[in-house]
Amino acid sequence: MGFEKKIVIIGETRGCKIHHVTYELTSKAAELAGKINAEVVTLVCGHEIEKGDLERLFKTGAHRAVVVDSPELVLVNDDHYLRDIADFIKSEKPDMALAGATPFGRALVPKLAITIDAGLTADCTELGIEEGTGLLLQTRPAFGGNLMATIKTPEKRPQMSTVRPKVFKINETYGNPVNIVKKDHIPGKSRIKMLQTVKDLEQVINIAEADIIVSGGRGLGSKENFALIFELASKLNAAVGASRAAVDAGWIAYSHQVGQTGTTVSPKLYIAVGISGMIQHQVGMKSADCIVAINKDPDAPIFNIADFGIVGDLFDIVPKLSKIME
Amino acid sequence: MKKVIVFIKQVPDTSELKIDPVTNTMIREGVPSIINPFDMYAIEEAVRIKEKWGDTEVTVITMGPPQADAALREAISMGCDNAVLLSDRKFAASDTWATSYVLSKAVGKIGEYDVLLAGKQATDGDTAQVGPGIATWLGIPCITYVNNIEEIKPGYVKLHRMHDEGYDVIEIEGKFLLTVLKELNEPRIASFRGKMNAKKAEIPVWTAEDIGADPAKIGFMGSPTRVVKAFSPPVKQGGIKISAEEDPSVPEKLKSYLREKLII
Numbered sequence: 001m002g003f004e005k006k007i008v009i010i011g012e013t014r015g016c017k018i019h020h021v022t023y024e025l026t027s028k029a030a031e032l033a034g035k036i037n038a039e040v041v042t043l044v045c046g047h048e049i050e051k052g053d054l055e056r057l058f059k060t061g062a063h064r065a066v067v068v069d070s071p072e073l074v075l076v077n078d079d080h081y082l083r084d085i086a087d088f089i090k091s092e093k094p095d096m097a098l099a100g101a102t103p104f105g106r107a108l109v110p111k112l113a114i115t116i117d118a119g120l121t122a123d124c125t126e127l128g129i130e131e132g133t134g135l136l137l138q139t140r141p142a143f144g145g146n147l148m149a150t151i152k153t154p155e156k157r158p159q160m161s162t163v164r165p166k167v168f169k170i171n172e173t174y175g176n177p178v179n180i181v182k183k184d185h186i187p188g189k190s191r192i193k194m195l196q197t198v199k200d201l202e203q204v205i206n207i208a209e210a211d212i213i214v215s216g217g218r219g220l221g222s223k224e225n226f227a228l229i230f231e232l233a234s235k236l237n238a239a240v241g242a243s244r245a246a247v248d249a250g251w252i253a254y255s256h257q258v259g260q261t262g263t264t265v266s267p268k269l270y271i272a273v274g275i276s277g278m279i280q281h282q283v284g285m286k287s288a289d290c291i292v293a294i295n296k297d298p299d300a301p302i303f304n305i306a307d308f309g310i311v312g313d314l315f316d317i318v319p320k321l322s323k324i325m326e
Numbered sequence: 327m328k329k330v331i332v333f334i335k336q337v338p339d340t341s342e343l344k345i346d347p348v349t350n351t352m353i354r355e356g357v358p359s360i361i362n363p364f365d366m367y368a369i370e371e372a373v374r375i376k377e378k379w380g381d382t383e384v385t386v387i388t389m390g391p392p393q394a395d396a397a398l399r400e401a402i403s404m405g406c407d408n409a410v411l412l413s414d415r416k417f418a419a420s421d422t423w424a425t426s427y428v429l430s431k432a433v434g435k436i437g438e439y440d441v442l443l444a445g446k447q448a449t450d451g452d453t454a455q456v457g458p459g460i461a462t463w464l465g466i467p468c469i470t471y472v473n474n475i476e477e478i479k480p481g482y483v484k485l486h487r488m489h490d491e492g493y494d495v496i497e498i499e500g501k502f503l504l505t506v507l508k509e510l511n512e513p514r515i516a517s518f519r520g521k522m523n524a525k526k527a528e529i530p531v532w533t534a535e536d537i538g539a540d541p542a543k544i545g546f547m548g549s550p551t552r553v554v555k556a557f558s559p560p561v562k563q564g565g566i567k568i569s570a571e572e573d574p575s576v577p578e579k580l581k582s583y584l585r586e587k588l589i590i
Contacts (some may be wrong), residue, residue, distance in 0.1 A: 119550025312570025
């Protein structure tokens with residue numbers, strides 16, 4: 001093969017499926033690999049992963065997929081995952097390792113960084129290769145997106161990043177030959193007991209990864225009025241978000257909260273309804289491609305960042321929007 | 327005596343952040359410092375554990391410049407018993423790897439403990455890496471994104487870990503570190519007595535030497551990662567703004583705007 005370097009993707013699975021961030025990172029790695037003549041290896045830990053999902057890795061740029069299969073990997077027990085991933089990295093000695101900045105990656109990879117003595121940059125939104133050195137340039141937001149920093153890891157290997165989902169596009173045009181290798185799961189004790197996973201039925205579409213989010217704030221005035229938000233969201237196939245004020249008032253669960261003490265989102269479209277848009281809210285959503293604001297106060301700060309602002313009564317406008325959006 | 331240790335960070339108050347309109351960079355001067363918002367929930371949880379267990383001491387730790395003393399005093403005013411400030415020029419420019427090493431060495435100096443707590447992430451760096459890092463240095467399990475603690479006693483916890491499709495129910499036996507979310511509790515307002523305690527507390531300052539830190543693992547030289555450059559992202563500007571009263575066709579206009587932009 002004659003590869004000079006190696007990039008590993010630490011894959012993520014949900015049940016029998018591979019998470020989309022794994023394909024996004026495989027495609028991005030394939031693009032970077034072209035510049036430094038690197039092999040792209042995607043590691044998939046889980047149980048009974050669908051064959052079609054594994055084969056898709058080669059369309060999206062992987063040269064090799066390594067599969068660790070065990071019933072112990074059905075629920076995400078960090079102790080079990082960490083053993084398999086650390087062993088894999090130690091034996092493969094890649095130059096770079098990428099994982100999704102999902103709850104899975106953000107919990108696991110910082111532990112991996114200490115375990116294998118490597119540097120790690122969190123939540124990257126851009127990756128590149130430095131001219132001359134071939135080092136990985138990792139760009140990430142800090143201060144809630146008010147500052148961007150580019151970071152590199154000069155010496156320790158692998159150079160590791162977690163990368164936000166939906167930042168990179170999946171490219172299915174690679175068509176590499178299927179090359180799946182099995183690796184044994186390393187059994188061992190765990191100090192953590194996973195009792196069960198409970199699905200949040202209210203949160204049909206997860207806000208961290210949604211393309212469209214309709215968010216409600218204080219202006220809704222009550223829990224019942226959140227129905228307006230849910231209705232518009234369902235018409236747009238969108239996730240439902242909320243401001244801190246709405247969450248603190250008990251109108252909607254915390255998992256919907258967008259902003260500094262909630263979730264940071266970057267959808268294609270963010271519709272803020274009855275949200276004034278204090279900076280704590282803005283840091284969680286201002287990287288959205290398009291922001292729509294509906295608020296009765298023409299001086300609300302949300303209008304300073306809205307691409308399309310509507311000054312008016314949300315109780316009049318939102319039902320009209322729901323009616324015409326199909 | 328049982329022991330809970332809380333890790334906090336002093337951060338600039340984001341709500342006071344301003345962007346210089348000429349250079350388009352963040353103005354840090356004159357921005358007040360606060361305890362990282364997520365850490366407030368860790369402090370509150372530690373104090374609640376103490377109240378529940380009795381005979382428990384809560385120690386709050388931060389690494390930072392001498393002025394981080396103020397953040398520790400605020401934590402004491404909320405009910406923490408004592409505090410340690412890790413401050414040394416040698417710690418400067420530590421990345422998350424080196425910072426978690428320093429904090430784990432401080433735990434080593436303290437010795438015995440039952441529970442370690444931290445906020446989910448700090449609002450300046452936003453990395454969420456230091457908590458899991460400390461636990462790994464210490465060789466204990468860490469659960470991140472904790473939004474509900476069903477039961478906690480020395481050497482045991484049953485909790486909920488939030489993830490993007492719901493939550494996991496997890497049980498741990500032994501020592502552990504948890505990083506917590508806002509949903510866990512409602513931080514209290516400092517009492518008068520707490521404020522008095524904060525005022526008179528003697529807060530020791532520990533240096534790299536005090537905690538026996540390996541000089542090769544701390545500060546700039548001990549950090550695997552390097553910041554190459556920092557820059558401001560493009561400033562987002564407001565665009566179209568229409569009054570619905572003056573223009574009743576605004577819902578249709580929005581729909582065609584979104585169609586044009588190929589968003590829907």
